[in-house]
Amino acid sequence: MKSNILSWLQEGNIIVPALLFSEYRKLNLNEIELVLLLNILTFLEKGHEFPTPEELSARMTISVSDCNEMLRRLIQRGFIEITDEYSNEGIRFEKYSVKPLWEKLVDQFLINNKTNKEMDKKAEET
């Protein structure tokens, strides 16, 4: 009983900005791409920094080759990037970074804010 709650706890939680769910369509992402990004985030959060297309597609409804192609396109379109890192012992490894996704989301957020302010201003003038 206790051990089950503890292993549930160990699985952990992911924190996602609410804006990602309201704005992904405006960022030209579809639901499959969004879930692929959320899965990369989940792997990163667990310390697995470079999940393979096999690992990602195993939990999704898409094939390995479709997943591979989707990853390639997400990199090309500037949603994720692959960075080179070095361990404390100087060994090189690759990892995904979702920083470009957060940049796009912040851009969208600032555009929304600006539009809202302009609409407020217009409403006041009339």
Next chain:
Amino acid sequence: MKSNILSWLQEGNIIVPALLFSEYRKLNLNEIELVLLLNILTFLEKGHEFPTPEELSARMTISVSDCNEMLRRLIQRGFIEITDEYSNEGIRFEKYSVKPLWEKLVDQFLINNKTNKEMDKKAEET
């Protein structure tokens, strides 16, 4: 500058169990259904307890009628339910509950745990 960070903060975050992303396929959900559930969760979190198909589909890539049909099917298949609540002043209102989703996820988690234990046991016996 400050006001932008504050309004970013105000948008809030959603906490999602990491297991939802690794197990949704085993629960027979596809990516569009998963994102629909996550959007309901986001509305609930913000205190908007009964988002309409119009509000949900507006942020997704599906039409209002497809969204409507998907909601109907998710209720039928036992992922969400509509409950009757009463405000402090005794006025009735409807709200979505995602409790059935968490129940299914916990069931799946317990099945996984059991299978793992049996596999460990078999591995020990051989």
Next chain:
Amino acid sequence: MKSNILSWLQEGNIIVPALLFSEYRKLNLNEIELVLLLNILTFLEKGHEFPTPEELSARMTISVSDCNEMLRRLIQRGFIEITDEYSNEGIRFEKYSVKPLWEKLVDQFLINNKTNKEMDKKAEET
């Protein structure tokens, strides 16, 4: 077994900006005041918007009168405020807002950023 995990889930989680833990001292808060604020946040998160000194001190190591005095001082020093809200049915109620705390935290964050940039600049010049 299952019901225990579900009731654990129902207790919920609180999201706290990591900066609050690294900066509270710079905001002139001590640990008891910080935990009092975190407890108010927890009550708010659960939809209980105006916890009493009795409810707050019951889970802390301070007496009701000390808690009362601490709440008064936190309002005076601009960390929390009491706002008037109206229910859908037009009935007035009071609630705590921790928005002033987030404002102070963002101010401190911007000061840190500025200081870091100036130090980087000085380091470059020498």
Next chain:
Amino acid sequence: MKSNILSWLQEGNIIVPALLFSEYRKLNLNEIELVLLLNILTFLEKGHEFPTPEELSARMTISVSDCNEMLRRLIQRGFIEITDEYSNEGIRFEKYSVKPLWEKLVDQFLINNKTNKEMDKKAEET
């Protein structure tokens, strides 16, 4: 403007079970000990797995030697433990684990649940 929101985002958030705030007193923790544990959690979350008493006390209102003593006592009383880990390259390092804290919290949660059920039963019998 954008860079400030991005660096705010980068500071990250900590997820804390709401139960920790309602139950820490029952676990015989005071507010300073609780905040010390939350600070260890924050460092762990950021990938810094063995913060020193100097680093911890620098953000708290206690001295280095008091912090050192408090860490010693929290290990002795079974709230945290120091574990030996090995990097991919086979180099040994120490890290804090807060797993014992979660175990104590789950124990307390199960005791509460049991007490509630017994009280419900008694209420029904009378």
